[in-house]
Amino acid sequence: MIKVWTGVAEAGRLGRQGPRGTAFAYTPDAQPERAVSLTMPPRLASWDVPFGLAPIFEMNLPEGVLRERLRLAFAKATGAFDDFDLLSIVGRSQIGRLRYTGVEDKLDVAVPFQSVDEILASRRDGGLFRYLMDRFAAFSGVSGVQPKLLVRDEGAVALGGPGDRSSIRGATHIVKFWEPEYPELATNEYFCLRAAQRCGLEVPRFQLAADGRALVIDRFDLRPDGSYRGFEDFCVLNARSTADKYRGGYETSILRRFREFASGDVVAGDSERLFTLIALNCALRNGDAHLKNFGVVYDDVDQVVSLAPVYDLVTTTAYIPADTMALTLGGSTRWPTAKRLQSFGETRGVGGPAMVRAALERAGDALAETAADVRAHMGQRPAFADVGERMLQAWSRGAIDSLGLKTGFG
Ligand SMILES: Nc1ncnc2c1ncn2[C@@H]1O[C@H](COP(=O)(O)OP(=O)(O)O)[C@@H](O)[C@H]1O
Numbered sequence: 585m586i587k588v589w590t591g592v593a594e595a596g597r598l599g600r601q602g603p604r605g606t607a608f609a610y611t612p613d614a615q616p617e618r619a620v621s622l623t624m625p626p627r628l629a630s631w632d633v634p635f636g637l638a639p640i641f642e643m644n645l646p647e648g649v650l651r652e653r654l655r656l657a658f659a660k661a662t663g664a665f666d667d668f669d670l671l672s673i674v675g676r677s678q679i680g681r682l683r684y685t686g687v688e689d690k691l692d693v694a695v696p697f698q699s700v701d702e703i704l705a706s707r708r709d710g711g712l713f714r715y716l717m718d719r720f721a722a723f724s725g726v727s728g729v730q731p732k733l734l735v736r737d738e739g740a741v742a743l744g745g746p747g748d749r750s751s752i753r754g755a756t757h758i759v760k761f762w763e764p765e766y767p768e769l770a771t772n773e774y775f776c777l778r779a780a781q782r783c784g785l786e787v788p789r790f791q792l793a794a795d796g797r798a799l800v801i802d803r804f805d806l807r808p809d810g811s812y813r814g815f816e817d818f819c820v821l822n823a824r825s826t827a828d829k830y831r832g833g834y835e836t837s838i839l840r841r842f843r844e845f846a847s848g849d850v851v852a853g854d855s856e857r858l859f860t861l862i863a864l865n866c867a868l869r870n871g872d873a874h875l876k877n878f879g880v881v882y883d884d885v886d887q888v889v890s891l892a893p894v895y896d897l898v899t900t901t902a903y904i905p906a907d908t909m910a911l912t913l914g915g916s917t918r919w920p921t922a923k924r925l926q927s928f929g930e931t932r933g934v935g936g937p938a939m940v941r942a943a944l945e946r947a948g949d950a951l952a953e954t955a956a957d958v959r960a961h962m963g964q965r966p967a968f969a970d971v972g973e974r975m976l977q978a979w980s981r982g983a984i985d986s987l988g989l990k991t992g993f994g
């Protein structure tokens with residue numbers, strides 16, 4: 585049995601049910617603000633799932649090498665190893681405001697200190713990932729296939745604030761690495777995020793290690809006092825499991841769903857931002873913009889629900905030239921033309937023709953400016969030149985086809 589916390593209070597208990605399922609029951613007196621998800625309000629009946637975990641509990645489970653590493657380290661004891669076991673291991677240190685402990689346990693966690701500056705300076709060279717893996721794997725309740733860890737740099741938390749004094753010393757940053765299959769992925773993402781920033785989108789602070797091996801990103805769900813905001817990705821909002829993250833279309837699974845859950849005062853502005861992000865993803869040729877790469881944030885379930893800051897932008901066609909979109913637009917995963925995006929924005933209530941056109945233009949300008957940065961970086965770091973060149977080719981085609989730019993960046 586697992587005790588589920590929202591913030592620092594118990595919300596309910598999660599247990600195994602049947603051969604492969606789980607059931608979650610709220611504590612009998614759970615008030616609406618204890619909800620574990622916008623999609624699962626407190627109720628008397630339990631929330632049952634025949635296979636695995638409900639999407640909100642599955643949301644931050646490690647994938648890729650991190651999952652494999654935890655399995656190897658912890659499976660010995662139990663023989664079998666499933667999502668429920670994995671949740672008990674990484675449950676105290678998660679993205680968002682949910683935490684998981686043993687039924688009798690207090691909610692405490694002390695993520696070891698790790699200087700972000702040391703990561704950025706790359707002093708440990710190729711051994712850095714293994715070193716961090718040894719120390720932080722069990723504190724890394726974070727999804728995604730790329731190798732990554734959650735770490736804590738105390739500079740990010742106000743000294744003397746609750747996060748500094750309390751028994752909860754949580755993670756402050758995400759450190760992303762890359763495998764040889766996707767060379768220079770950190771630098772690729774770095775420049776894609778920079779383009780998003782130039783579009784006027786909210787992007788958490790992101791820093792590239794001197795040798796390009798790691799990208800360090802500030803957690804956008806961390807509050808200055810060391811506590812955490814709510815976060816839910818679009819797998820959760822669509823009641824889908826992680827395995828179905830590539831299933832869905834922008835019209836319904838992203839835009840409509842967003843409008844369903846976003847608060848009234850932010851929905852117009854955030855729909856425009858969401859549209860800009862979708863258009864930018866197309867122009868960047870990001871074929872991995874699936875349901876888990878969009879999300880919403882809130883201080884509490886009864887507070888303002890808004891679009892999450894931007895994360896995980898990558899030009900995937902730099903590695904997979906024929907890659908197409910992860911989600912459909914107009915029923916197709918082909919990269920859309922600017923005309924298609926324009927009519928998508930206009931017909932789905934994002935805004936009038938002028939507003940939608942302005943968003944596409946802004947994305948085009950942002951890409952053009954960032955292309956110059958990519959070019960400059962290629963000159964400084966020859967190891968990046970090959971991937972950089974492919975990125976620029978992809979962006980040129982993307983900006984011309986999907987944003988309506990007249991010329992590319994060749
Ligand atoms: N800056 C951030 N703050 C908080 N959570 C984040 C941030 N960036 C990403 N996440 C969460 O971490 C998950 C994995 O990060 P992501 O960059 O998408 O990795 P991957 O490239 O492996 O998919 C995301 O799906 C999201 O839930």
Ligand SMILES: [Mg+2]
Binds near residue numbers: 876896
């Ligand atoms: Mg991702």
